[in-house]
Each structure stands twice: as structure tokens, then as C-alpha cells.
Amino acid sequence: MRCKKLLKYAAGISAFVWVAVLFIFCEARAADIGNCLLCHKYPGLSRIDENGDLKLLFINESVFNNSVHANVKCEGCHPDIKKIPHENVRKVDCMLECHIIEPSSEKKFSHKDVETFLSRSVHSKIDKEGKPKKYPEDYPDCKDCHDNPLYRPLSFFKKVRPGISEIVLGRCRVCHKKDEFIFRFYNHITTRLHAIRSPKNIAEVCAKCHEDPALVARHGLSRKAVSSYAETFHGKAANYLSEGIPDCLNCHVNIGESVHQMLSHKNPESITFKDNKIKSCRMIDCHPHASAKLAKYDVHPEFDKEKSPMEYYFTAFFLILTGGTLLPLAGIMFLDLGRRLFSRKKEDKE
């Protein structure tokens, strides 16, 4: 009898604790109204889909809560989920309108404008006539560049740079009372004032396509863009993790325009068009007094015989000069050494 009573008590207390924990858990995550993390918080939650690909379904809670989408509820991006447990979900459409109201227009927020910018860009899947381009699958989707760790928990993590100034936060607190709002608003503004990624990281993102030999060949791209960038002073500094050095976006995006609207170097409106290149060199933080000659030559030189014959022959000349100088010198050095050691032994014997 006593045992049964004890068991009832224990079951009651345990149920109370579980409910309390779940309640606290739900309160902590305002965006997780549907309590999706109840299942998706477990590392290793995954399945093999019908194509044999491993789908990792784990959501890292701390990464999620610090991500740009922390305020967006799960159903905001996954509107097709109506019940739990849910069935297969559709691929997320980043152009959906979400529940957040954009303050300047008071309309529902959406990334739709990005689609408009992308459609004008060299990376658009459709051409000027509105027809799909050749090899449309080669053109980037949102997640090809925005490799937010939230979506790819096992991919590399962005460098953590809080950059939060307590002095500035103090000013915010004069009018705004909620620290959570202050931090979020502050981050929202400041992350747009400085580069969120290092130039090396940006180059690595671009390299995913622009260093793919098959893709480069399919689209007739003239060079290995990222490895030739690494050969320049800018690329060197980027690989030394310098953050103040120009990356791909600084030179390939028209000044003052969205990075999504990257134009072809053949387009006269593009900053990379032959007569416009100097404008990016002359930016105030770069080479403000640069002569027009600076940008007249190949910015991404590749030292091969066909693309840069002059550099190729200079390299070949110096290699021959180095070998032709050092090999005879080393030969004479060894002969001299042998002669001295040999003569000394001979003298010692005598």
C-alpha cells in the first residue's frame, strides 16, 4: 500500500517537474511558440531522405537564439506545418512575407526585394528576356552564400565579434527599458555598419562556385577568380585574416548598391566594367589618389603563357637566372671545399 502511495507521489512530483520545465523552456524562447525545439533540440536528429541524402534536423538553440532570425517563429518560414508531429516539409522559400512589420513602411517584412536585385544581377537564373539561363542549377540560391550556422550546424562558424559598446548601450537605456530589445536593435544596426564576415571568409564563399573547375569551364569564365585574388596583395592580407582589406564584394558590387545586384564586367553600368574599375580603387579608404592607370590592367593576373605572357616570361627568366646562378656557385663551393679538405689531409700526411 505504502509503496503504491509513494509511487503515486513520485509520479505526481515528476509530472509537475516536467510540466514546469517545459513551461519555463517555452517562456525562454518567444519565437518557438510551437515548441518545435522539444524535438529539434536533440543533436543527431536526422533522417535519410528518398534521394539517400542525410538531412540533419537538429537546431542548435543557442545559435538560433543569437541568429538574425531569432524573432521569427518557426512557422514563419515553415508555413506548411500545421500539426505535430508533422510530415515532410516543403523547402523554405526565403521570399515569404513574415510576421515582422517593417517599421518604415509598416508592411509585412519580406526578402522579396532581394529577388528583384538578384534578377538584375549576373547571378540571376533567368536572362534579360526572362528565359532560364543555361545550367540554371549552377547559379546560387540564398543558402549558397548565406551559410548561416543555424542552417548548417556542422559548417564552419563565423568569427565571434560581439563589438558591443557599453557606452553606446548606456545611451540606448536612457529611452529604452528592455535590454533584450536594446541588444537586438543594436546588433541589427551595427552588423550592417561593418563587414560581418572577414575578406577571407567572403573569398571562400565565392570560391565554392568560382573555383569549381567544371563550373568555370561550363560558363566560360576566364579565370580562377579566388586563387588569382590570393596572389594579389589584397588576397595575401585577406589570408593573413586582415579585416580592413577589400574582398570580392568591395570591388564587384557597384558602390552604394546591394551586394545581390552584382553586374557582369561586360555591362557598362558595372563597377567592374573596364572604364569603371578605377572608381572602386579610388574609394576613400583605399587609394583615393589612384591614377587611372592603376585599374587599366588585369586585376586578377594569372601567370600563364596565354593570359599574361609578359609575367610568364619574367618568371621563367628569373627561375633560369636563379638556377643558372646558384647551381654553378654551389658547384664551385663544393669543389673548393673538396680541394681544401683534400689538400689539408695531404699536407697532414706529409
Add this chain to the structure above:
Amino acid sequence: MAENEISSDIPAVPEETEPLNPPPRYFVRLNPSEKVQHMLFVISFFMLALTGLMLWLPERTFHFLGSTQESVFFFRSLLHRIFGTVMMLVCAYHVYYLIFRPAGRRWLRDMMVRKKDITDFFYNMLYLVGIRDEPPEFDRFSYKHKMEYGALIAGTTLMSVTGLILWSESYWDKFLIDVSALIHGMEAILACLAVMVWHLYEVHLRPHKFPIDNMWLTGIIDEAEMKEEYPFHYKKIMSDPELQKIYVREGLKQDG
């Protein structure tokens, strides 16, 4: 036959009655000005090599420095420019020295390539491969010194010009900058290897000099070394009292 030809050029040393305990004689190879020029050149060369070749190492080598890496590379670039300027100033002074100072003019005259240098080169090769028993008798500067000095002039000129182009990159055509960066880097490798392979061996690492020849610090060598290394110059000095005033020091081993 060949030996007779050389020996006919060598001045005869006048016979002297030697005192019982003659003070040791030393011969000046570098005068104080030349020592300072050499010293400044060595320091600037070493610092330029150090700060320049950092760029040739794989970038990840320095990632352990973390956030200080940017400051390290800022000072690398600053030091490279400072020592580049020092080297160019030393070279500019050396040109002035060669033209306007008597010792400089003597240096330039002795450094000129002569027919003897060509024959010395061939005789030395024959000596090194064991065909000749004796090495050629070298003057103040052997053919090796002259080749190295020529390479130094060419190399320093090339490095200075390309370095200045890279320093003022905004004013030039990108093609010129690319070619300058290429030449600057490859010439630097060549110069460093030549110094490591040749100059260090020739001056410091040869068995009779190992581990270091302190002539670059004292500026002088003793009589035995002078007779062995530069016999032709030794004979010229000993046969000319004016040259003795310039090159011979007696007594303590220090340069006056």
C-alpha cells in the same frame, strides 16, 4: 707556361733586413667608412629579408598570432620600408664615396674587371678540379668579389626601383605593379640564396675561416692570410711605400 705569364705580372718584393722580433703586420681590407657601409648594408639586408620573406611563407603560419597578426604585419610593412630606405641611402652614399673620396676611387679602380680576372677564373677552375697545383694569385679583389659586387649593384638597383614602384602603387599602371612585385619577390629569393649559398661560405664557412671571419668587424687581416688569399695585392703593397701607408698596420690587431 701559364704560371710564367702570371708571375711576370707580379711585382718583385724588395729584399729587406728583418729585425729580430718584428711587430706583427696587419693589412687593411675595409677602412672605417667601408666597415660602416658594410655593417649598415648587412643590417638592412637582413631586416629586409626577414620582413620581406614573411610574405612568402604560407599565410596560416602566422594565424597563431590571432588578433595581433594585423599589428605584426603593419610593423612588418613599416620596417620593410624603413630598412629599404636605409639600404638605398647606403647605396647613394657608396656612389658618392666611389666618386668623391680617394679611398672610394681606389676601390672603384681595383674593382674594375681586367683581363687577369678572366685568366684567374680559368686557372682557379683548373686548380679546383686538380689540374693545377697552385691557385692563381689574387689581387685586392678577386674575380669572385667582382662578380658578387656586380650582382649586388644590379640586384640593389632592381630591388630599389621595383620597391619604389610598389611603395607608390597608386601612380602606376597595374601591369608595372604586377611585374615589379614579381621581380621584387624573385630577385629577393635569388639574393638571399646567393648570400646564403655563396657569400656566407666564401667569407665565413670555408674550413680555414669557420665559424666566422671577423674581418667584417675589424677591417683587417693578418700577414699570413694576406699572403695566402691575396698574394698579388700583398706583393704590390710590399713593393710600394705609398700603398704600405694605406694598407699596412703594425702592432696591435686593430684598425686605425
